[in-house]
Amino acid sequence: MIGIPLWMVVQFVDFSKQTIIKQIIYAVSLxxxxxxVWLAVAYIILYILVPIAVFDTLWTSIFVRIVVGLLVYIGLWQWYKRMLFQENNEDSIIEKKIEQPNEVESKVILDTIVTKEGSNIRVISxxxxxxxxxxxxxxxxxTHDGGYVKEQTMKxxxxxxPAHQFVRVHRSYIVAVAALKGIELYEKQQYVLLLKNGEKIKMSINGYKLLKQQLAL
Known part of the structure; x- marks a missing residue:
């Protein structure tokens, strides 16, 4: 429960763009x-569920609860910062592709992908x-008829x-241009990609820029 209010804030706010003093103020305030919120909700629930005599004795454990809460908060914060670093690292790679569109590399371009599940082999166009x-x-x-797993990296x-057929819109997604239906803005500078099959995919900011470049928008 303690992670809910924390996650509601940090998933949409990048504190790293603020000054050190503001980062400290925001972190302490949060x-x-x-x-x-965590203690208030916990004690309200306990007040409803346990007898008054038992509830009165629970106040002696508030210090322990605060310490536990701080440890959980620090753990969640470190996890968030690590996720943000990974996201920014992936975005920086995409950003370099945007800034250097004419860079030519020697590489093999696929025209099919072969997957294997047990004794079954599937050649995907x-x-x-x-x-x-x-x-x-x-x-x-x-694909249009299902999903297939292959042991290979996104990179x-x-x-x-082929760069003219596929775009990496997020560190976790590469999308076929032919499968696109539209783009929707759902938060400030946060976009969702609409596919023709009805699915929605979250895009990173740089993934959105790369897609716009690909579509010549």
Whole structure:
């Protein structure tokens, strides 16, 4: 529960763009707010569920609860910062592609992708692909008739797929241009990609820029 108010704020706010003093003020303020909400909700629930005599004794454990809350808060904050670093690192790679569109590399361009599941082998034509999604050390290849898993990295797919047919719109998604239906703004500088099959995919800011460049918008 303590992570809910924290996540509601940090997923839309990049504190790293602020000065050090403001970062400290925001972090402390968010910590106090999160602890207050967590303790208030916890004690309200306990007040409703337990007898008054038992509830009165629970106040002696508030210090322990605050310490536990602080430890959980710090853990969640560090996890968020690590996720933000990974996101920014992926975005910086996309940004370099935007800034250097004429850079030519020696690479193999795919025209099909071969997957194997047990004894079954599937040869997937590029025109069948809707999008590719990162799944740990694997990539899920979503086609018009289902999904297929291949042990390969998103980076290698990004390098080997035809640039005029596929765009990496997020660190976890490479989308086929032919599968696009539209783009929607759902938060400030946050976009969702609409696909012809009805699915929606979140785009990063630089992924949005790269897609606009690809579509000549």
């Amino acid at each position: 910590c106090l707010f999160t602890l207050f 590029l025109i069948e692909i809707v999008y590719l999604q990162a799944e740990g050390d694997y990539v899920l290849i979503r 290698s797919f990004e390098q080997q797929l």
